[in-house]
Structures are given as structure tokens and as C-alpha cells.
Amino acid sequence: xxxxxxxxxxxxxxxxxxxxxxxxxxxxxxxxxxxxxxxxxxxxxxxxxxxxxxxxxxxxxxxxxxxxxxxxxxxxxxxxxxxxxxxxxxxxxxxxxxxxxxxxxxxxxxxxxxxxxxxxxxxxxxxxxxxxxxxxxxxxxxxxxxxxxxxxxxxxxxxxxxxxxxxxxxxxxxxxxxxxxxxxxxxxxxxxxxxxxxxxxxxxxxxxxxxxxxxxxxxxxxxxxxxxxxxxxxxxxxxxxxxxxxxxxxxxxxxxxxxxxxxxxxxxxxxxxxxxxxxxxxxxxxxxxxxxxxxxxx
Numbered sequence: 001x002x003x004x005x006x007x008x009x010x011x012x013x014x015x016x017x018x019x020x021x022x023x024x025x026x027x028x029x030x031x032x033x034x035x036x037x038x039x040x041x042x043x044x045x046x047x048x049x050x051x052x053x054x055x056x057x058x059x060x061x062x063x064x065x066x067x068x069x070x071x072x073x074x075x076x077x078x079x080x081x082x083x084x085x086x087x088x089x090x091x092x093x094x095x096x097x098x099x100x101x102x103x104x105x106x107x108x109x110x111x112x113x114x115x116x117x118x119x120x121x122x123x124x125x126x127x128x129x130x131x132x133x134x135x136x137x138x139x140x141x142x143x144x145x146x147x148x149x150x151x152x153x154x155x156x157x158x159x160x161x162x163x164x165x166x167x168x169x170x171x172x173x174x175x176x177x178x179x180x181x182x183x184x185x186x187x188x189x190x191x192x193x194x195x196x197x198x199x200x201x202x203x204x205x206x207x208x209x210x211x212x213x214x215x216x217x218x219x220x221x222x223x224x225x226x227x228x229x230x231x232x233x234x235x236x237x238x239x240x241x242x243x244x245x246x247x248x249x250x251x252x253x254x255x256x257x258x259x260x261x262x263x264x265x266x267x268x269x270x271x272x273x274x275x276x277x278x279x280x281x282x283x284x285x286x287x288x289x290x291x292x293x294x295x296x297x298x
Contacts, residue, residue, distance in 0.1 A: 001293070001294040001295050001296070002265060002270055002295050002296075003270065003295070003296045003298055004265065004270055004271070004272060004290055004295050004296065004297050004298065005052055005053060005097075005223070005270060005271045005272075005297075005298050006050060006051050006052045006053070006272065006273055006283070006286065006287055006290065006297050006298075007051060007052075007053045007055065007099075007223075007225050007271065007272065007273020007274070008043070008046035008047075008051040008053055008054060008055055008273055008274070008283060009046060009051075009225075009273060009274035009275070009278040009279050009280060009282055009283050010227070010228075010274060010275050010276040010277055010278050010279065011028055011039070011042060011055065011057050011059070012027045012028035012057075012059065012060075012276060013276045013277050013279075014042045014279055014280075015028045015031040015032070015035075015038060015039065015042065015057070016028070016031060018038060018041075018042070019031045019034070019035050019038060021034065021035075025069075026060065026065065026066075026069060026071070027059075027060050028057055028059070028060065029057075029060050029061055029065070029066070029071075029078060032057055032078065032081060032082065033074070033078075036081070037085070039057045039081075039082060039085040039086075040085035040086075040088050040089045041089075042280075043085060043086055043088075043089030043090070044089045044092060044093065045280040046280055046283055047089060047090070047092075047093035047095070047096055048093070048280070049280040049281075049283040049284035049287060050283060050284055050286075050287025050288070050291075050297060051096070051273065051283050051287070052095070052096055052097060052297055052298055053096060053097045053098070053099050053273070054086045054089055054090055054096055054097070054098050054099070055086075055099045055101050055139060056082045056083055056086045056098065056099065056100050056101050056131070056135065057082040057085070057086075057101070058078070058079055058082045058083075058100060058101045058102065058127075058131065059101045059102070059103035059141060059142075060103050061075065061078045061079055061082065061127075062103065062105060062123065062127070063075055063123065063126075064105055064106065064123070066078075076130065079127075079130045079131065083098075083100075083131070083134045083135075086098050087134065097136040097137065098134065098135045098136050098137075099135060099136065099137050099138070099139040099164070100128075100131030100132065100134070100135035100137070100138045100139060100159075101139050101141055102124060102127050102128070102131070102138060102139065102140050102141065102152065102156065103141050103142055104141075104142050104143060104144060104148060104152075105120050105123055105124075105148065105151075108142050108144075108168075108202070109142070109144060109168065109178055109202075110144070111144040111145035111147075111148065111177070111178055111179035114144075114145050114147045114148045114151075114179075115151070116151075117147060117150050117151040117154070118151075119151070120147075120148060120151025120152060120155065121151045121154040121155040122155065123151075123155065124140075124151060124152050124154070124155025124156055124158075125154075125155040125156075125157075125158035126155075127155070128155055128156045128157075128158045128159030129158055129159060131159060132158075132159030132160055132161045135159075135161065136161070136162075137161060137162045137163065137164055137196065138156045138159050138161060138162070138163045138164070139163075139164045139166060140152045140153065140156060140163065140164065140165050140166060140195075141166050141201055141202070142166065142167075142168045142201060142202045143165065143166065143167045143168065143177075144167065144168045144177055144178035144179055145177060145178070145179035145181060146177070146179070146181050146185060146186065146189065149165060149167065149186060149189055150189050150193075152165070153165060153189065153193035153195060154193065157193065162195075162196035162197075163193075163195045163196060164195060164196055164197040164198070164199060164271075165186075165190070165193075165195040165197070165198050165199070166198075166199035166200065166201040166225075167183065167186070167198075167199070167200055167201070167211075168200070168201060168202045168203050169183060169200050169203045169207050169208075169210075169211045170203070170207065171203050171204045171206075171207050172207070173207070173210065174200070174203065174206075174207030174208055174209065174210030174211040175210045175211065175213065175214055178203075182214070183200075183211055183214035183215060184214040184217065186198070186214075186215075186218070187217070187218060190218045190220065191218075194220075195220065196220070196221065197220055197221040197222060197223065197271055198215045198218055198220055198221075198222050199215070199222060199223050199224060199225065199271060200212070200215060200223075200224045200225075200226075201224065201225045201226070201227075201275050202225075202226070202227045202275045202276060203226060203227065204226060204227065205224075205226035205252070205257065205260040206260075207226075208224040208226055208260065208264055209263065209264070209267065211224065212224060212264055212267045212268070212269060213267075216267065216268050216269075221270050221271060222268070222269055222270070222271065223264065223269040223270060223271030223272050223273075224261075224264045224269055224271075224272060225272060225273040225274050225275045225278070226257075226260065226274065226275060226278070227274075227275040227276040227277055227278065228252045228257075228274075228275075228276060228277025228278050252277070252278075252282075254281050254282045254284070254285035254286070255285060257274065257278060257282045257285070257286065258282070258285050258286045258289045261286050262289065262293070265290075265295070272286070273286075274286075
């Protein structure tokens, strides 16, 4: 039996669903401004469901995202608010890690918008310095190209704490990043920057088995947390989309998602959880199944 780090599930979709607000291109960031305390409640629900990690609501708090909406002056304040709500939930739960989330520059699933490595390194370094003093690990999420992986890991090193690299893979071929580059080709970057773990996230669960086959060859702790979207639509890949362009699956029950996650663990994964559209009910069912199977949740 394995020792498992159980991640939480999706934050952005939960925020939008619970707030009742019309989605905007800023995703969960705008919701956090308008509904203080809601982030903490979602963190608390994931801890209550059995998660051992709270992932900060800082995925899209990036200067290049905020600038077009006049919110760049809020950059530091939004980090502070997200960190405070994660810490408040952890304090009430009395346990758990805090993972500082750093999402992709440009837009999710858009490797064509990857900036030069020097530019992305500087952007991630600034963010890492804000997060690191208040986090146990920096989590680079939904990284879709080799170039962005390099800039993200180089920048995250400025935080001086462990870094987890998580890549998003092609929904139809999990052996490839969304850029079309092979997951296995991350090997030289992983050897250079030595993240503490390598994961795959925000792709359909059916793609994760192939992703695991490439990731486990790096010889580091690894895992996966999939999304519950049917697919990434063409309209979402246009400029300034909203989550209204994405459709959630109706077949991904907690039981079915747990079966996928247990398969990843059978492949050797020790870090599992959920991404967009995977909520507290999924994490609770997975937590119960892990314990029933004799696994230890760290």
C-alpha cells in the first residue's frame, strides 16, 4: 500500500457555481474580489472531504491576465487575499499543506502564446517570491509546452521552496503536451531544474495513463489530477474566452473518477486529486476509497 498526497479538486469552477455570477475572462479572480470568504469555504470543504492540500486561488493572478481589465494594481493584494483564505481554512482544519498555484502565462491550453523563456522566468520569479513565504510548495499548473515549462521552473526556483511541475496533455494522446511535444521530452528540463514532483493536470482522465507512462520515467514522485470537461472547445481557444465555452461531463461520477485515480496509483502515482469540475464529492469518495484500500493519506 502507498502513502498518498491527496490534492483538492477544482477551485475556479466551484467559485463560479457557488457565486452565481456570470463568468468573465478573469475566471475565479473576479469572483474572489466580489465574494470574500468564498475561497476559504471551498478550501474548508476540500479539507473536510479528506484532501491533504489546499491549492491557492492564484492560478490566474498574473499581470498579463489582470492588465487588460485594469486590475494590475491589485496583483499583490489578490495574492495576499488568496493566501489568507487558504491559511484560514488550514488553521481551522488543523492540518494540511498549502500549494501556491501558478498557472500558464498567456492563457490556458494556448502554447502558441508562450512568451520567450527570459520573459516567463521573470514573471514566475516575481510570483514565486510572493507565494513562497506562505506556502509549502509551489505548484506550476497546466503547463502546455516545453518552453513554458523551462521558464516556469526557472522562475519558480526564486521562491526557494519545493516546486511541483504539472503539465496539461493532449486529450486524445496523453503522451504529448498540448503543444504537440512529447511528455518524455521534458526529461532534460526535469534533470536540470529537479522539481520535487512531476504531475499531469487539466486534461481528461482517459489521457492520464499515457501521461503517467512518460512522467514516471523521470524517477521523481509523480501523479495526476484530471478535469471533468468533455473537451477543450475551439471557442475557448480564442482570445479572452469564458468558462461558458466549456462543457462539463455528465458521466464523471465520484465513483468513476475514483476508479481512474486508483488506476494512476496502480501505475505508481503518489499524488492525486482533481482539477476543473472535480469537486468535494469526488475528493471525499476518493479519500474513502484510498483508506478502505489500505493506503495512507499524508
